[in-house]
Amino acid sequence: MKLWLGRAVVLVVALLAWEAVARNLDPILYVGPSRLPAALGRVMSVRDLPPLGSHLWLTLGEVVAAFLLAVASGLWVGFVLGLQKTLGRIYEPLLAVLYAVPSVIWYPSLMLFFGLGPASKIAFGFLLGFLPVTLSVLAGIRQVPESLITVAVSMGAGPGAVFRKVMLPAMAGTLAGGLRTGLALSVVGVLVGEVLGARAGLGYVLTYAYGLLMTAEYAALVVIVAVAVLTVDALGALVEARVRRWAD
Amino acid sequence: MGRLAVLRWQVLSVAVAFLAWEAAVRVGLLDPLFVPAPSMVLRALPSLAAEALPRLLDTFGKTALGYAIAAAVGVPAGLLLGSRRLLHDVAMPYVVALYGVPKILILPWIALVFGIGLSTAVLSAAVFAVFPIVVLVAAGARDVDPTLVTVAVSMGATRGQIGRKVLLPAVLPSVLTGLRIAMVFAILGVLLAEMLAGHRGMGYLMQRQAMAFKAPELFASTAIVSALSVSVVLFLEHLNRRLGQWR
Numbered sequence: 001m002k003l004w005l006g007r008a009v010v011l012v013v014a015l016l017a018w019e020a021v022a023r024n025l026d027p028i029l030y031v032g033p034s035r036l037p038a039a040l041g042r043v044m045s046v047r048d049l050p051p052l053g054s055h056l057w058l059t060l061g062e063v064v065a066a067f068l069l070a071v072a073s074g075l076w077v078g079f080v081l082g083l084q085k086t087l088g089r090i091y092e093p094l095l096a097v098l099y100a101v102p103s104v105i106w107y108p109s110l111m112l113f114f115g116l117g118p119a120s121k122i123a124f125g126f127l128l129g130f131l132p133v134t135l136s137v138l139a140g141i142r143q144v145p146e147s148l149i150t151v152a153v154s155m156g157a158g159p160g161a162v163f164r165k166v167m168l169p170a171m172a173g174t175l176a177g178g179l180r181t182g183l184a185l186s187v188v189g190v191l192v193g194e195v196l197g198a199r200a201g202l203g204y205v206l207t208y209a210y211g212l213l214m215t216a217e218y219a220a221l222v223v224i225v226a227v228a229v230l231t232v233d234a235l236g237a238l239v240e241a242r243v244r245r246w247a248d
Numbered sequence: 249m250g251r252l253a254v255l256r257w258q259v260l261s262v263a264v265a266f267l268a269w270e271a272a273v274r275v276g277l278l279d280p281l282f283v284p285a286p287s288m289v290l291r292a293l294p295s296l297a298a299e300a301l302p303r304l305l306d307t308f309g310k311t312a313l314g315y316a317i318a319a320a321v322g323v324p325a326g327l328l329l330g331s332r333r334l335l336h337d338v339a340m341p342y343v344v345a346l347y348g349v350p351k352i353l354i355l356p357w358i359a360l361v362f363g364i365g366l367s368t369a370v371l372s373a374a375v376f377a378v379f380p381i382v383v384l385v386a387a388g389a390r391d392v393d394p395t396l397v398t399v400a401v402s403m404g405a406t407r408g409q410i411g412r413k414v415l416l417p418a419v420l421p422s423v424l425t426g427l428r429i430a431m432v433f434a435i436l437g438v439l440l441a442e443m444l445a446g447h448r449g450m451g452y453l454m455q456r457q458a459m460a461f462k463a464p465e466l467f468a469s470t471a472i473v474s475a476l477s478v479s480v481v482l483f484l485e486h487l488n489r490r491l492g493q494w495r
Contacts, residue, residue, distance in 0.1 A: 006338040014342075029361050086249060090257045100481035101474040102436035104443065104451075108458035108466055113282045188350045195352050196443055196455070203352075210356040218356070226349045233348050 031219040039216035040224070043209070052205065059190060059202040062118050066125025067186040071179065074130045078137025092138055095131065103128050103189075107196060116197050125189035129182035136178020140171025172247035173240075180236040187229055284464040289471065292464035300450065300472060307438055307449040308476070310366060314373020315434040321374070322381030322430070323423055329382065330389025330419075340386065347379035352440065359445035369441040369449065376437030377430035384429070388422020424491060428484045435477050 015033050022032030031039070044052060081088040081095075107124050114120035144167050152166050194203020202225055209218040249257075266286050272278045273285035280288060329336050329343065355372055362368040392415060400414045442451025450473050457466040 003337055006334070007341060010338055010342065089249060089254050090261065094258060094262070097478060100432060100478045102432050102439055102477055104436050104440050105454065105470050105473050108443070108454040109463075109470060112458045112461065112463060112466060184348065188352070191350050192352045192440070195356070196440075206353065207356060210360065215357070215360070222353045222357075225353055229350060230345055230348055 028213060028215055031216045035216050036220050036223060039214075039220040042214075043205075043217045043220055055201050055205050058118065058200050059194065062121045062190045062194075062201065063125060063187050065118075066122045066190055067129055067183050069122070069126040070129030070133055070182050070186055073126075074133025074178075074182065075137060077130075078134040079141075081134075082138045082141035088138065092135075095134060098131055104192065107193060111193075111197055116199055118201075121190045121193035121198065121201070124193045125186040128189035129186035132178050132181040132185060136174050136181070137171075140174040140178075141167070143174060144170040169247045173244040176240040176243040180233070180240050183236055184229075184233055187232065191225070191229075280463070281461065282463060284467055288464045289467040292468045293472075296465050296468045296472075300453070300469060303448060303450050303453050304472070304476065307369075307442065307451065307473075308435075308480075310369040310438045310449065311373055311431075311434050313366075314370040314437060315377055315431060317370070317374040318377035318381055318430055318434060319427060322378040322426070323385055325378075326382045326385025326423075326426070327389050327419065330386035330392075336386065336390065343379070343382055343386075347383055351376050351437070352444075355441060355444055359441065364445045364447050368445060369438045372441035373434040373437035376440075377434040380429045380433055381426040384422050384426035385419065388419045388426075391422075392418040420491065424488045428481065428488060431481055431484055432477065435480075439473070 019032040019034055022030040081091055106127055107120075110120045110123045110127075114123055148166050148170070149162055152162050157165065190201075191203050194201040195207055196203075198204040198207075202221070206218060206221050206225070209215075209221060269278075269283075270285045270287060273280050273283065273288075278285075284292075329339060351372070354375075358371055358375070359368045362371060396414050396418065397410060400410050405413070438449065439451035439454075442449040443455040446452035446455075450469060454466060454469045454473075457463075457469060
């Protein structure tokens with residue numbers, strides 16, 4: 001209880017400080033929190049922009065498509081490399097090297113290939129989400145105790161039963177963590193793509209408002225998108241905690 | 249399978265992949281306007297080198313600056329957050345939340361305030377890199393076994409000795425891990441800033457090459473930047489291991 005009070009105080013102080021600083025500076029560059037609600041209302045009713053709802057749905061659709069692709073191929077590649085140990089030893093290091101490459105360098109090539117439409121955003125979101133999903137499957141499979149599998153097989157369990165009763169519980173927590181990271185990165189990928197060059201979507205609206213120096217509207221949009229992203233991640237954390245409890 | 253055999257298969261697979269790519273372009277499965285063959289990319293390299301070199305210096309110089317800022321802010325902040333229980337419990341949710349917010353959202357604002365020059369890219373690198381450092385260092389500092397400190401105190405160690413001989417070796421691994429991970433984030437921050445609002449650097453160049461449909465040059469730039477950042481990260485990893493041995 002005291003903890004929540006402390007956190008609330010930090011938040012209020014931060015907002016007040018932000019407001020106090022913004023008041024004394026250029027109002028075009030610095031937008032205090034008190035101006036956000038009105039700006040939010042204006043964002044909803046700007047005539048030059050198509051309704052925010054349709055952009056929101058587009059971005060959401062891109063994220064879902066990117067994430068589903070990342071999960072499908074990440075699970076597939078992860079299980080192939082994890083179950084075929086030889087393949088895993090050869091190709092896992094090659095995949096891990098990609099972690100040392102700043103992902104955004106792929107985006108210009110994707111933009112060139114897929115154009116400015118949703119396809120390049122989906123491709124980039126997929127690319128970012130794919131790696132953590134794959135690597136979490138590989139890490140998860142390593143956590144399955146070999147002896148348990150041997151015991152289960154010797155007691156006559158088929159491959160399906162071994163997978164469901166032995167492997168899945170042992171790797172579920174790691175896998176859930178990887179899926180959550182993958183989702184967060186798919187969201188980032190789509191947003192980066194939309195900000196760097198798009199004709200629709202939340203990132204486009206954001207850069208549009210910013211390009212017209214509608215900074216209050218831009219700030220309001222940043223807050224909305226940030227809250228949405230954090231909400232999605234919090235839901236992911238909830239699911240992850242559930243899965244971990246089930247697996248234990 | 250021995251390490252050498254693994255390496256042989258890795259080299260072979262990469263070679264086969266490149267050959268298949270080359271063949272796919274030659275027989276017309278891939279349009280070279282969008283996906284140039286590796287041979288075309290290689291041919292583009294020499295002419296690109298002259299243009300790329302100053303830009304690479306520019307990009308990686310900005311990365312170094314932003315990275316240094318992130319380390320100078322992030323390590324002390326992480327140590328502070330990790331060692332003060334109350335502070336950790338109150339402030340950490342906000343740090344984690346800020347870590348989770350896509351930085352690309354505020355990048356246009358940074359560019360608006362700081363212009364399209366050096367400081368936007370440096371600041372972007374610092375913003376991207378500081379959070380992994382803070383979170384990892386705080387976690388490491390929190391996990392220092394308190395009995396180590398108690399034992400050292402009971403044996404008459406001074407504060408300075410405890411810091412140098414007990415705490416430093418205990419938190420060093422997480423500091424180094426944080427610093428290693430942050431490097432990729434710093435490079436990413438600079439490239440992204442250059443793509444969004446730059447007039448120099450590799451990110452700007454790549455974005456322009458994409459807009460101008462210069463696919464071979466774009467692929468060559470991509471190859472150069474990724475090779476460089478992989479070597480920087482591998483170098484840091486090597487450094488890590490050396491320091492680990494010292495410990």
